[in-house]
Amino acid sequence: MPDKAAQKQRGSRPSIRDVARRAGVSPGCVSNVINGRRKLDDPIGRAVLQAVRDLGYRRNTMASNLRRSQSRIIGLVIPDFENPFFAELVAKLEHRAEATNYRIVATSSREDADIEAREIDELVGWRVAGVFVIPSLYSRAAELVEASETPFVFLDRIQQNAATDGVGVDNAAASAALMQKLFDAGHRRIVVAYLGDGIANVAERLDGVRAAVNAHAAKVLVDYVPTGDSIEGARAALAAYLDENPPPDAVFCLFNTATLAAYGLLQERGHVIGKDTALAGFDDSAWMAHVHPPVAAIVQPTEEIARVAWERLLARIEGGDTPSETIRINCRLEARESLGPLAEPAGASSRTGA
Amino acid sequence: MPDKAAQKQRGSRPSIRDVARRAGVSPGCVSNVINGRRKLDDPIGRAVLQAVRDLGYRRNTMASNLRRSQSRIIGLVIPDFENPFFAELVAKLEHRAEATNYRIVATSSREDADIEAREIDELVGWRVAGVFVIPSLYSRAAELVEASETPFVFLDRIQQNAATDGVGVDNAAASAALMQKLFDAGHRRIVVAYLGDGIANVAERLDGVRAAVNAHAAKVLVDYVPTGDSIEGARAALAAYLDENPPPDAVFCLFNTATLAAYGLLQERGHVIGKDTALAGFDDSAWMAHVHPPVAAIVQPTEEIARVAWERLLARIEGGDTPSETIRINCRLEARESLGPLAEPAGASSRTGA
DNA sequence: TTTATGTTGTAAATCGTTTTTTGGGAGAAA
DNA sequence: TTTCTCCCAAAAAACGATTTACAACATAAA
Numbered sequence: 001m002p003d004k005a006a007q008k009q010r011g012s013r014p015s016i017r018d019v020a021r022r023a024g025v026s027p028g029c030v031s032n033v034i035n036g037r038r039k040l041d042d043p044i045g046r047a048v049l050q051a052v053r054d055l056g057y058r059r060n061t062m063a064s065n066l067r068r069s070q071s072r073i074i075g076l077v078i079p080d081f082e083n084p085f086f087a088e089l090v091a092k093l094e095h096r097a098e099a100t101n102y103r104i105v106a107t108s109s110r111e112d113a114d115i116e117a118r119e120i121d122e123l124v125g126w127r128v129a130g131v132f133v134i135p136s137l138y139s140r141a142a143e144l145v146e147a148s149e150t151p152f153v154f155l156d157r158i159q160q161n162a163a164t165d166g167v168g169v170d171n172a173a174a175s176a177a178l179m180q181k182l183f184d185a186g187h188r189r190i191v192v193a194y195l196g197d198g199i200a201n202v203a204e205r206l207d208g209v210r211a212a213v214n215a216h217a218a219k220v221l222v223d224y225v226p227t228g229d230s231i232e233g234a235r236a237a238l239a240a241y242l243d244e245n246p247p248p249d250a251v252f253c254l255f256n257t258a259t260l261a262a263y264g265l266l267q268e269r270g271h272v273i274g275k276d277t278a279l280a281g282f283d284d285s286a287w288m289a290h291v292h293p294p295v296a297a298i299v300q301p302t303e304e305i306a307r308v309a310w311e312r313l314l315a316r317i318e319g320g321d322t323p324s325e326t327i328r329i330n331c332r333l334e335a336r337e338s339l340g341p342l343a344e345p346a347g348a349s350s351r352t353g354a
Numbered sequence: 355m356p357d358k359a360a361q362k363q364r365g366s367r368p369s370i371r372d373v374a375r376r377a378g379v380s381p382g383c384v385s386n387v388i389n390g391r392r393k394l395d396d397p398i399g400r401a402v403l404q405a406v407r408d409l410g411y412r413r414n415t416m417a418s419n420l421r422r423s424q425s426r427i428i429g430l431v432i433p434d435f436e437n438p439f440f441a442e443l444v445a446k447l448e449h450r451a452e453a454t455n456y457r458i459v460a461t462s463s464r465e466d467a468d469i470e471a472r473e474i475d476e477l478v479g480w481r482v483a484g485v486f487v488i489p490s491l492y493s494r495a496a497e498l499v500e501a502s503e504t505p506f507v508f509l510d511r512i513q514q515n516a517a518t519d520g521v522g523v524d525n526a527a528a529s530a531a532l533m534q535k536l537f538d539a540g541h542r543r544i545v546v547a548y549l550g551d552g553i554a555n556v557a558e559r560l561d562g563v564r565a566a567v568n569a570h571a572a573k574v575l576v577d578y579v580p581t582g583d584s585i586e587g588a589r590a591a592l593a594a595y596l597d598e599n600p601p602p603d604a605v606f607c608l609f610n611t612a613t614l615a616a617y618g619l620l621q622e623r624g625h626v627i628g629k630d631t632a633l634a635g636f637d638d639s640a641w642m643a644h645v646h647p648p649v650a651a652i653v654q655p656t657e658e659i660a661r662v663a664w665e666r667l668l669a670r671i672e673g674g675d676t677p678s679e680t681i682r683i684n685c686r687l688e689a690r691e692s693l694g695p696l697a698e699p700a701g702a703s704s705r706t707g708a
Numbered sequence: 709t710t711t712a713t714g715t716t717g718t719a720a721a722t723c724g725t726t727t728t729t730t731g732g733g734a735g736a737a738a
Numbered sequence: 739t740t741t742c743t744c745c746c747a748a749a750a751a752a753c754g755a756t757t758t759a760c761a762a763c764a765t766a767a768a
Contacts, residue, residue, distance in 0.1 A: 012423070013481075013503055015724055026748045031726060038746085056501060061479040062416040062425075063724035067753050069366070071416075081444045081460075087435040094435075094462060098469075103476065105459040106435075108448060115452075122457065125415040127367075147410055149367055231644060260644050267646035287641035290585060290614050292621035369754055380718045385756060392716085417754035421723050 014055040023051035034059065065127070074313065075123035075131040076106045077116060077141075085256065085283050085300065086134060089155065092306035093132065100314065102129065109136045116141055124150050130313045137199060151316035153309050156300075157201045158326055165316065166326040167309040171201060171282075174298045174331035175208030178252060178280055180216070181333070185340050187249035187278055189221045191241060193234060193258040196226025205254045205282055223248070227258050234261035242269065250278035250340070256285055263295060278340035293337035304329055368409040377405035388413065419481070428667065429477035429485040430460045431470060431495075439610065439637050439654065440488060443509065446660035447486065454668065456483065463490045470495055478504050484667045491553060505670035507663050510654075511555045512680055519670065520680045521663040525555060525636075528652045528685035529562030532606060532634055534570070535687065539694050541603035541632055543575045545595060547588060547612040550580025559608045559636055577602070581612050588615035596623065604632035604694070610639055617649060632694040647691035658683055 016034075020027040025044060032038040033048040040049065051057070065071045074097060078086045090106050097104045105128075109116035116136045121144075123131050130151040133141050135158075142162050145152045151165075158166030182190055192209050195202040206224070213222050225241050227234035234257055242265070251266070253259040259281030263273070271277040274293040281288065284297035308327055315322070370388075374381040379398060386392040387402040394403065405411070419425045428451060432440045444460055451458045459482075463470035470490045475498075477485050484505040487495050489512075496516050499506045512520030536544055546563050549556040560578070567576050579595050581588035588611055596619070605620070607613040613635030617627070625631040628647040635642065638651035662681055669676070 016726095017724080027724085028726075028728095028749080029747060032747090035726085044747090058475070058479055060420070060481060060724050061476070062420045062481060063753090064726075065753095066414070066416045066420055066755090067724080067726045069753065081435065081441040081448075082438065084436065084438070087441055090435045091462065091464075094464070103461065105461065107457065107459065108445065110445075110448070121412070122415070125412055127414060127416060231640065235644070257640075260641060264644040264646050264648075285641075286585065286611075287614055287639075287645075290589070290618040291641075291645070292618050294618075370756095371754080381754085382719080382756075382758095383717055386717090389756085398717085414754055417723090418756075419723095420725090421754080421756045423723065 013060075014057045015060070016057070018055055019048065019051045019057050022055060023047040069127075071127055071129055072102045073126070073128045074102050074104050075120075075126070075128045076104050076133075077119045077123070077131065078106065078108050078134045079111045079116075079136045081106075081108050083256070084285050085156075085302070088302045089134070089306060092302045093310065096306050096310040100310070111136045113138050113140050117144055120144055124148060130317050132309060132313065151313055153313045153316070155305065155309055157199055159200055160326055162326070163324055165312050165324045167305055167312060168201075168326070168328060169300050169305070169331050170328040171204035171331075172208030172211065174333070175205040175252075175254070175282070176212035176215075178296075178298055178333060179209050179212035181335065181339065182250045182252065182278060182280070183212075183216055183218070183220060185250075185278065187340065188219070189246065189248045190223070190250045190252060191238075191248045192222060192224050193227045193238060193251065193253040193262060194224060195229060195255060195258075202254050209252070209254075227261070229255075229257065231257045231261045234258040235265055238262055238265050247271065248277060250280070253279075253281040256281060256283040259283070259288065259295065259297075260285075263291070274338045274340050279338040284334060289334070289336070295338040296336040297334045299332045299334050301329060301332055367414075368411045369414070370411070372409055373402065373405045373411050376409060377401040423481075425481055425483055426456045427480070427482045428456050428458050429474075429480070429482045430458050430487075431473045431477070431485065432460065432462050432488045433465045433470075433490045435460075435462050437610070438639050439510075439656070442656045443488070443660060446656045447664065450660050450664040454664070465490045467492050467494050471498055474498055478502060484671050486663060486667065505667055507667045507670070509659065509663055511553055513554055514680055516680070517678055519666050519678045521659055521666060522555070522680075522682060523654050523659070523685050524682040525558035525685075526562030526565065528687070529559040529606075529608070529636070530566035530569075532650075532652055532687060533563050533566035535689065535693065536604045536606065536632060536634070537566075537570055537572070537574060539604075539632065541694065542573070543600065543602045544577070544604045544606060545592075545602045546576060546578050547581045547592060547605065547607040547616060548578060549583060549609060556608050563606070563608075581615070583609075583611065585611045585615045588612040589619055592616055592619050601625065602631060604634070607633075607635040610635060610637035613637070613642065613649065613651075614639075617645070628692045628694050633692040638688060643688070643690070649692040650690040651688045653686045653688050655683060655686055 016027045016030050020030045023030065025048060030048050033040065033045055038045060076090065076093060078090065080086060094104050107119045109119055113136050116139055120131065120133065120141060128150065132153050132155055134155045135141050142159065142164055146163060154164055154166040156168050158168040194206050213220060223245065225237055227237040238261060251262045253262050262279060266273055266277055266279065273279050280296040282298045284299045288295040288297050308329060370381045370384050374384045377384065379402060384402050387394065387399055392399060430444065430447060432444065434440060448458050461473045463473055467490055470493055474485065474487065474495060482504065486507050486509055488509045489495050496513065496518055500517060506518060508518055508520040510522050512522040548560050567574060579591055581591040592615060605616045607616050616633060620627055620631055620633065627633050634650040636652045638653045642649040642651050662683060
């Protein structure tokens, strides 16, 4: 039962002084008790703890952090909470945070470079221990961050040549491997849905596709359809393609909203997925594993990304002056039935270093 | 180009003193310039701004907030970033925050009451202006919060009789309306997938279903299948039901993972959705609108929930001593084709106050 | 010239902690 | 008894900002 009367001012929370006064000791002594720098089982210790309980005292984190000039908070700026891949990454990073006694505060830039810049500024203002950034489209984060004292690690949409730390996946290799899988399954007419708009990420995936096509000896026919980033846009772009071209053997979508658009569109037009037409997408989602037939996906190993990124950031926080580096992690292919009749039994999932 | 040499100590960020020294003025004066309490277009103003740029000065938010004893941060504790409904709510709340010059920091409890308690404690320690909580399963948040100075508003999983502010939807009415819709479409054998586990939320939905069944004159046969909260669990439970019972006319899932499980299972077993078997779910997801046929959903209007909740929290922050209240918002029904042959043309979506 | 009025920058106090310094008392050794 | 440690709590300084009180100066009015 907090005893409001003992506080100096009504409406404001009790401070360490109020506790000290009530316990009949000095503020410094209270601080020692609270932070365990003093044994608690004597009269003074007990009196302090009792006063803390009586007043409902909670330490003011801002004052505490200000004094010791450190915080155990890691900022996280992502483009969008509603993208399941980002959400999964947030969850995995939180898990790492818990294990190392840090905590994550997450904010989103809503794919807006200005908002992103503001969020980063704000986090730096809070003197967080470090920051993870998944850059927005047209992000200026990399430049903003170069001069900063605060350690930054970029995730997912990273630039190979940047003077910052980055952790992402090997997009090109994964895409190339998937294309090879489609070739092996006998697919020859393949449609690739790409963004058509500058995320480094998707551009790398496209490069991987092109590399696989060039490397493949036999004749294949690959069409590239730019879709924009909304589901509706992707659906419209793919519909227009299907209207004017013979039906493809396979559709490969380079990002997750396009995969959903393609799935619905093929269903609607009566293509039997995994039989008439194969379907695969970059990025996994819950629905892809659970519809019938399940849709094959290139899975970004978020757990591993989170682990590696966390290591990197911690190293920076603890003052490692190692040069910045870009780390690439291999994707995993969930070769589900939507791929169509493969040499290996349908439905078996194989692990492939990308 | 930050001039490190001018700072007192290497490695630490410049303080307002460093700026003042460099500009040849007092710290108070710098503060005035930075916060716009002084016109900037005279020599002193310019000198200060130049010094700020030279040193790469950023105001220390902790020190600033400590002194003015206020912050414009709103905490948000959700059970899980990977639940699309929560993700949408976060996004909408962030949007409100932006409009009112607050900012949101989001953390998740991973459905763990202990973690939730820690997160709340931590936010209170940061002296955030207010907190939104979507309670975890078995949450103790309501009790924790009653004594607190900090304003709290609970979202989504709210208790009618709690002594706290809460904003949620009218679960019972929405479920009842959907059941009525199924009856109207001529469905008689209906399976309802519920959680079977104590979220107030889903229990209310179940009540709504029961009420609709009781209110319906004609004979209907409704079976209730408890599913647990994982997709796999839901799939197994529904599969077991289908194995041992005649095929239902309709399946109604009271939460979103069950809807996906039911969709995949029905597809796999060759039920044609919207024809052999109707399907509907509480909570909308992207996949539901885009598969074919699209799956009907009860939509929680997150935009409106966010707006109302924000109003409520702001009122509390600004010191309104109004008694706490529980606000219910009506859901909207997206009556998509999966509902089966209705009286109204299939595919039309109708708005129904729940 | 004197007085009233406003402006503006400096010095100092303050926010709530933690940390360092100081000082006093207890106990042991000489 | 005196001296030397050791221990522990009180007092004071510090963290980096904002804000109040105050002094200095300019300008306008009398």
